[in-house]
Amino acid sequence: MKKFLIAMALLLTVAATIVFVNLKSTDATQAYADYLRIHVRANSNSAEDQQVKYEVKDEVVKFVTPYIKECVDKQTAVNVMKEILPEIEKVCDKALKQRGYNYGARAQIREEKFPTRVYGDLTLEEGVYDALIVELGSGTGDNWWCVIYPPLCFTSASADVEYRSIIADIINRFKRK
Numbered sequence: 001m002k003k004f005l006i007a008m009a010l011l012l013t014v015a016a017t018i019v020f021v022n023l024k025s026t027d028a029t030q031a032y033a034d035y036l037r038i039h040v041r042a043n044s045n046s047a048e049d050q051q052v053k054y055e056v057k058d059e060v061v062k063f064v065t066p067y068i069k070e071c072v073d074k075q076t077a078v079n080v081m082k083e084i085l086p087e088i089e090k091v092c093d094k095a096l097k098q099r100g101y102n103y104g105a106r107a108q109i110r111e112e113k114f115p116t117r118v119y120g121d122l123t124l125e126e127g128v129y130d131a132l133i134v135e136l137g138s139g140t141g142d143n144w145w146c147v148i149y150p151p152l153c154f155t156s157a158s159a160d161v162e163y164r165s166i167i168a169d170i171i172n173r174f175k176r177k
Contacts, residue, residue: 035149035150036132042136042140042142043136043141050141053142057144064081064132064148068080077149078149089105106135113126120152132148
């Protein structure tokens with residue numbers, strides 16, 4: 001029994017070391033690869049455009065939450081968002097029109113530079129991330145940004161959002177290899 005416990009402790013130590021070394025050796029670009037961000041740009045910096053930006057953002061979050069909930073990794077989230085870009089634009093356009101705005105919205109997935117941002121215990125460093133970009137009207141106003149995958153910023157959108165551990169996801173990825 002004692003030999004078994006020593007062997008298990010040794011095995012766990014080796015496994016933890018492998019995971020740690022792989023995580024530590026991952027460069028910043030790889031770290032960015034695990035996240036899909038969202039960036040909503042207002043038409044302008046007028047008080048009205050800034051207010052409607054948040055209202056449209058809420059509608060977008062409510063719309064994409066059920067789709068994101070089904071995603072098992074970032075690439076799936078990117079693919080799903082690409083498929084529903086026209087619907088995201090329709091959600092935005094409808095929200096804008098209902099509030100009396102005659103400009104529309106454009107949505108796309110592309111790389112975007114983000115500043116360092118802290119989400120609870122998680123810090124995402126400044127860098128270029130894949131992102132769902134939503135531009136309202138001219139898209140020249142101040143913006144709102146967050147993370148779609150994993151869904152770090154969707155707590156107000158739905159109580160049904162499932163949150164997962166990023167560490168558990170990384171460990172599971174290593175198990176599959």
